[in-house]
Amino acid sequence: MLPRISVSIPAADMAKLETAIGTLKSVLTPYLYPLTPEERQDVVKMGDRSVAFLTKVEEYGQSTPAFVPAFVRFPDLQEDIKATADLGTLLRPLQQLVTDLESTMMQTGGEAYLDALSIYRNIQSAAKANAPGAQAAYEDLKVRFAKQPKPADKKAGA
Template sequence: MSSNRINTHFTAEQREEAKATLAALAASLPFLIDLSPEERAAMPRFGDKSRGFISKALDIAENNPDILPRSFSLDEFRADVEIIENLYAIRNGIDTLLGRVNDTWFAAGSEAYAAALLIYQYAKIHNVASGALEGSLDDLGRRFARKVNKSAPAA
């Protein structure tokens, strides 16, 4: 194998501790919601660049409440802005952690896949002499089987 960037053991205790920590984090944020893809698509787009716009709009609304219709709830708007600002640091921390989890998962998977390919090659070489690994090689070989396009006419 060319490189071994992941050289550790992730114990069952560490996994359970991480799962418990995630559950505690979720429990500490009971107001979090899930949006369906349709709900998300129907909403105005929002991202980091919109935060400044929202803050300035809040300043205008707070300094000029007379421009707002009576049906507009400045308190609800203020509460939404507060949630945005309070979740910002948590969101960035989770994004950073998720990036590291994804990179570690990918690197470990890549290393394991490279090792598995070597084992597959060694098993094929060994099988030529003995034939003892035929069933196992068939199982491993399914990873590389190509799917036949049934809609294409036969040649």
């Protein structure tokens, strides 16, 4: 079990962070091209080795223009390579930050949920003992654990 953590971001820092995120979003948005999930599946994916490959191809194309087929616009290729490098420079620290945010949120959320379950169980016991107000609180909270009805068999409705 991990040790409990205590995280409390002051309102002033939250406001600064929200402003900074807004700034990032507004500055980056004109340069971004969001894809649908289907479009993302159609895009050729690159790995770390592909970046080195791009760099070498660019060097060969620069030093020996005859290697570049007529249908490839070499300046467009160079622009795409630079954009990929620039975006990667921005993405890597943001990915680490997102991972750290997710980890911290997972930890604080897990701690809160375990504590909330303890309180719920206490309310449940109090309701069984007919403690004042406990039954209403239990009825309100127990919906979180209600079984979801199973979807009807498609053949049965046909």
